[in-house]
Amino acid sequence: MAYKTVERPVLTTAEKLYLPAVMKGLGLTLKYFLKRKKFTRQYPEEPTVVPEGYRGLPSLVKDDEGRVKCVACSMCEWVCPPEAIRVIPGELPGDDPVEKGPKEFELDTLRCIFCGLCEEACPEEAIFLSETFEYCGRSREEMIFGKEKLLEIGGVRAEGVKKWKKEADAGFSRKGPRR
Amino acid sequence: MTFWTDVFWPAIKILIILNAVLILVALLVWAERRISAFIQDRLGPNRVGPAGLLQSFADLLKFIFKEDVTPGHVNKPYFVLAPALAVMPAMIALAVVPFASTLIIADVDIGILFVFAISSLGVYGITIGGWASNNKYSLLGGIRSSAQMISYEICLGLAVIGVFMLSRTLRLQTVVEMQGDGIWLFGNHYGGFAKILDWNVFKQPLGFLIFMIAGFAETNRLPFDLPEAEQELVAGYHTEYSSMKFALFFLGEYAAMFVMSAVAVTLFLGGWTLFGLEELGWFVQLLIFLGKVLALLFFFIWVRWTLPRFRYDQLMRLGWQVFLPLGLLNIVLTGVLKLIFKV
Numbered sequence: 001m002a003y004k005t006v007e008r009p010v011l012t013t014a015e016k017l018y019l020p021a022v023m024k025g026l027g028l029t030l031k032y033f034l035k036r037k038k039f040t041r042q043y044p045e046e047p048t049v050v051p052e053g054y055r056g057l058p059s060l061v062k063d064d065e066g067r068v069k070c071v072a073c074s075m076c077e078w079v080c081p082p083e084a085i086r087v088i089p090g091e092l093p094g095d096d097p098v099e100k101g102p103k104e105f106e107l108d109t110l111r112c113i114f115c116g117l118c119e120e121a122c123p124e125e126a127i128f129l130s131e132t133f134e135y136c137g138r139s140r141e142e143m144i145f146g147k148e149k150l151l152e153i154g155g156v157r158a159e160g161v162k163k164w165k166k167e168a169d170a171g172f173s174r175k176g177p178r179r
Numbered sequence: 180m181t182f183w184t185d186v187f188w189p190a191i192k193i194l195i196i197l198n199a200v201l202i203l204v205a206l207l208v209w210a211e212r213r214i215s216a217f218i219q220d221r222l223g224p225n226r227v228g229p230a231g232l233l234q235s236f237a238d239l240l241k242f243i244f245k246e247d248v249t250p251g252h253v254n255k256p257y258f259v260l261a262p263a264l265a266v267m268p269a270m271i272a273l274a275v276v277p278f279a280s281t282l283i284i285a286d287v288d289i290g291i292l293f294v295f296a297i298s299s300l301g302v303y304g305i306t307i308g309g310w311a312s313n314n315k316y317s318l319l320g321g322i323r324s325s326a327q328m329i330s331y332e333i334c335l336g337l338a339v340i341g342v343f344m345l346s347r348t349l350r351l352q353t354v355v356e357m358q359g360d361g362i363w364l365f366g367n368h369y370g371g372f373a374k375i376l377d378w379n380v381f382k383q384p385l386g387f388l389i390f391m392i393a394g395f396a397e398t399n400r401l402p403f404d405l406p407e408a409e410q411e412l413v414a415g416y417h418t419e420y421s422s423m424k425f426a427l428f429f430l431g432e433y434a435a436m437f438v439m440s441a442v443a444v445t446l447f448l449g450g451w452t453l454f455g456l457e458e459l460g461w462f463v464q465l466l467i468f469l470g471k472v473l474a475l476l477f478f479f480i481w482v483r484w485t486l487p488r489f490r491y492d493q494l495m496r497l498g499w500q501v502f503l504p505l506g507l508l509n510i511v512l513t514g515v516l517k518l519i520f521k522v
Contacts, residue, residue, distance in 0.1 A: 022485075022486065025485045025486060026481060026482070026485050028485075029218045029481060029484055029485040030481070032217070032218050032219070032220060033214065033217045033218045033481070035220065037220075038217075038220050038221060038222050039220050039221060040216075040220075040221050040222040042222075
């Protein structure tokens with residue numbers, strides 16, 4: 001047999017009138033209408049809470065002694081799929097155990113795809129995807145964020161690798177090993 | 180026939196009523212959005228003005244400044260005419276609605292006939308709009324609307340006959356006055372709070388039920404909003420309309436809703452009377468009347484966000500096979516009860 005007989009429910013007179021079901025439905029919607037708690041989040045006043053591991057704008061960080069952790073190795077620039085990062089390295093002044101640092105660090109926020117590869121690639125733990133997602137500008141130029149701005153967004157991260165300290169502890173100086 | 184009684188005062192009344200109703204319609208759109216949001220656990224528009232009350236006016240400004248697109252394939256004269264035709268009937272029907280014992284633009288003896296005659300013209304706006312758009316969705320919406328309105332107009336008419344069998348007049352003021360003068364029960368007259376039992380809704384419960392459901396169908400509200408069924412017809416008859424022309428259709432729909440509620444209040448819910456409070460003057464009467472209309476409008480919106488849409492064949496079967504016989508039954512019942520109780 002190519003067909004199947006479907007058992008239809010036998011409706012009582014009350015069910016056939018529909019009105020009891022309509023009343024029940026109206027009661028339900030009224031219950032929700034009077035409910036105090038709403039799901040709407042009043043966005044600009046009520047800050048949005050982003051989940052853990054949220055991939056926001058990439059940012060540079062300083063350590064707890066106020067040093068820029070980035071050593072301008074350009075790993076992030078190399079790995080970045082949309083080529084949003086541009087690092088111009090420069091020599092650090094004086095007798096610093098670390099020779100190299102970013103003279104300029106540019107992130108084109110219009111190109112960035114928030115993949116997080118820069119964070120993964122960074123050997124110095126200097127670049128992190130922050131929880132920032134609100135940023136704007138009136139032109140393409142304004143949307144390219146420089147070093148100062150990225151450092152401001154990134155803030156301080158005390159934990160992790162500190163290259164300059166490691167170098168200093170090993171007795172390294174610009175003039176060569178002090179052995 | 181003087182200038183003051185026949186021209187000046189009616190003009191003032193028209194000015195008051197038309198403006199009041201237009202503002203109420205704007206607030207009604209806001210109420211619709213807020214109530215729907217609350218029912219869905221959201222907040223709805225709450226930014227423009229206190230609690231978002233000015234949202235409709237912001238929308239109106241947007242509508243005015245938007246580009247008025249007239250597609251190349253439409254029948255232009257009818258395309259332009261249709262939105263106006265959709266708004267006019269609702270506005271004209273306001274003329275015979277008794278807002279208070281003295282606040283009525285035209286106190287005509289054929290009140291309800293006038294309302295029905297005018298409000299059934301509303302279908303022309305929708306049908307012509309759907310046809311002139313030269314678009315299959317619009318046309319289907321227009322056709323559905325005409326079929327629906329013709330079917331439910333009959334039920335609407337039958338539902339109110341019972342009321343007029345009791346009141347023995349078609350004049351709306353008399354119908355209201357008769358609902359406000361207390362009830363006679365076993366030879367005793369009851370006033371005060373018992374006056375509420377004099378309302379036609381208690382004398383004509385079946386008539387009220389049919390009137391309300393047919394009213395939903397007449398104003399194209401859910402669960403009978405087949406002319407603009409979004410899921411099937413994009414936006415139905417106003418698919419091709421934009422800018423202020425679309426706003427006019429919108430206005431027409433909500434104004435028709437207001438008129439339908441006002442007529443329901445007048446015929447079944449005691450009009451501007453409430454526990455004898457109406458003796459305080461015309462302003463109190465107006466407040467009572469508007470309060471009742473707003474309560475009924477809340478019901479309209481509440482139902483919209485509760486019930487799903489009927490299928491087209493269900494709609495037709497409900498109209499012709501259920502409400503038409505019920506309406507006739509209501510007339511027969513009223514006649515029999517009238518004979519028994521000698522009212």
